[in-house]
Amino acid sequence: MKKKINIIHFIYILVFLFGLLPVASIYLQPRIEMASIDKQLEAGNEPTAKDQIKSLLQQNISDKKKWEIIQKYMIDGDLAHRFDVYIGPSITTWPNPDNPNVFTAEEAIPYLEEYIEDGPIDGYMQSAAKQLAIYYQQQGNSEKADQILVKASVRAISFSEDYYVTEIFIKRVQLALETNNFSKAESIIEELKEQAKQNNTTNADLQTIIPLLEIEKLLHEGKFIQAHEKLNQDVVTLKKQWNEENEKYREMAEQAGQQPPEDLQFENGVFASELLSIKHQLEQAIKLRNTNLASIEGRITKSNGMPMSGVGVFLRDEASVNMSVGRDERHQTLTDENGFYQMTGVIPGKYQIHLGLTQAQVDGWAWAMPKDQWIDITGDRKITYNIKFNPLIEIHEPVNYKEIRSKEVHFKWEKVSDADYYDLNLCLEFDNGSTCSSVETNIKQNEFTIPFEELYDKKTGIMFSGDGSQIETVEPGSLLGFANSNGEFSWYVRAYDKDDSVITQSNGYTLNKRLLDKAPIFYLKERELTKADQLLLEHKIPEAFELYKQTVKENPNDTHSQRMVTRLSEFVKDIEGK
Structure with a gap:
């Protein structure tokens, strides 16, 4: 009897476990798969990650998980969040290095359309609509672009999601102005006014948005x-x-x-x-x-003549060029299939062009920046500003984590035709970033040798991380600089023409240097760390400072300790002055 009961219990347990399998496949398996996808992306294996995402979406998963996958890997929304890297004369930023663009605009279309049709009515739905509309606008189909936005706004209106409705209306007006369809823009603004009247809104933002759109229309009309x-x-x-x-x-x-x-x-x-x-x-x-009021237009191409389509173009005034690209940039657009862009209604002033690019667009190429990177818009009604990308300079040595133990380090790179001179830059690499500085300019040959002692003397930028005082958050390795034999260093060169304009450079716009075929990373192992150096790297800065001073007192010829006393004295003076 006891055996019979145990067998029955065992059968019940098996039935229960088999019953859990569909639940596991719907809820647990996607989590495991997404963790694997993220690991592939971190390792730079984007094709593998893409295949995994597509496979996962074809499986029997919950709607909630499906929308989450589309949100995470396909929806970018505004141009300010679309790209892997944003490049400008004043600043280069990588807004989301852990989630690079995996899908092309075309590949994402069916998933975005499904989200707009059936997905939750949220910020992602609004972003998907904007993303799709911008794509169709770039393809020259402004009617389709507006239809997408109208469809999304109808869904948002039906659920009284006024904020999303307003955001979609703003994008509709912006796209109409891009094509100089002023009657369409006016009609959409009137729709928005009517929407506000029906809702009897006193929303301060909406009361400001409507006149803002009306003024933008007047400016685009000149x-x-x-x-x-x-x-x-x-x-x-x-x-x-x-x-x-x-x-x-x-x-x-x-x-x-x-x-x-x-x-x-x-x-x-x-x-x-x-x-x-x-x-x-x-x-x-x-x-x-x-x-x-002026307009500005141009083409963005590679040196082989290939147009760069789908590049984000941002015309930025003096007040904003040192800040990251934001969603509210007044002048922003995408290049078309011929690499062409155009912006109208530009108020006279000084501007810079900044670009948004995916890694696929820019991998292996560098923007050939002119010496004068400012666009001075005065009385000209139409300005042409073309942009060219040249192949990166190939580096020869040192590469791939080479340990250098001699008294000097020799740098060598590919010769660039039309280059009048090069400059050499070295970087200190840390977990939370890097700090770079020029070590030599006006190099006439495609190689350069520098003695270690000269490198040790070079000052570098000081890095900080985390919260707290400067003495608590300083990266001690940045104080030690190139004298840190435990440190990791990288390098790059730029080639200039006779007019001092950049032709190209060896470092591209990949944030993770380790993914490159020839990683420009090396180690300087000529010297051994002193006891004071070790204290400094352990973040015991006051103790290290005192030991350096004591060493100089005992041995006035100790150039390293003298150097560190001077460097730490200046650092302490700077932070006390602040």
Whole structure:
């Protein structure tokens, strides 16, 4: 009897476990697969990761997990979040190095369409619609682009998701203005006004967005004076409305016996700051007696003549060139299949072009930047600004983690035709980034030798990481510099023509140097670390400082300790001065 019961229990357990298998395949297996995909991406195995993602989406998984996969690996939305790297004369950024672009725009289309049709109504749905609309606009199909956005807005309206509706309407107006379809832009703005009226909204952002879009339309039409007059009137009206709303909320709080809300300034609103930025630019142009609005256009190509399509192009004014590219960039577009871009309604001033690129677009190539990287827009109505990418310089030595134990280090690289001279740059590599500095300029040959002692004397940028005081967060290896025999170093060269413009360089725009065929990484193993060096690397900076000073006192000819006393004295002086 006992045996019979045990067998029955065993059968029940088996049935239960078999019943769990479908649940595991729907809920647990996708998690395991996604962890594997992320590991492949970290290792740079994007084709393998892509195959795994496509395979996973074909399996019997829950809708929630399917949408999560599309969100994570396919939806980028705005151009400010679309690319692996953003390059400009003033700054280069990698916004999301752990999630590179895996799918091309064409490959993502069916998944984005499915998300817009059936996915959750959220920020990702809005982003998918924008992404798809931008793609069709780039292909010259502006009608299809608008249809996509209308479809998404209808879904959002049906669920009273006003924020997403507004964002989609903004993109519709922007795309209409890109093609100079001013009647369409005006019609969409009127739709947005009607939408606001039906909802009886007092949303401060929406009250600012509508005049902002109207002013953008005037600027794209070339109506400088009308735009300036309307802008001045709108700012006065909007500030008055803002203050009245603030006062109303304060009175309501007082009547309820609550602490009145903090006074928020009109100028601090996201869209208000955009409006005021345009106002400032217009006023600066008036001071210069230049009220001609301009357009800028050009082609982005590789040196072999191949057009670079789908490149993000951002025209940025002086105030923003040192900041990361943001979603609210006033002038932004994509190159078409011929590498062509165009932007209109440009207010006179000084600008730089910044680019957004995927690793696939830019791998093996470098932007040939002119010496003068500023575009001075004055009275010209149309400006042509072409951009060319040249092949990267191939490096020869040192590469692939070479340990150098001699008294000098020899650098050698491929000779570049038309190069008048080169400059050599060395970097200190850390877990949280790197700091680079030029060690030699105006090198006439495609090789250069530098003695270790000269390298040890070179000052480098000082790195900080984490929270806390500078003495707590400084990266000690950056204080030791090239004298750190435990340190990891990398290098690159740039080639210049006779006009001092960059022809090309050896370092591309890949964040992870270890994935390169010839990693430009080496180690300097000529010297042994001193006790003071070891204390410094252990972050015991005061103790290291004292030991360096003591060593100099005992041995005035110790050049390394002298160097470190000077370097740490300057560091302490700098942080105490702040």
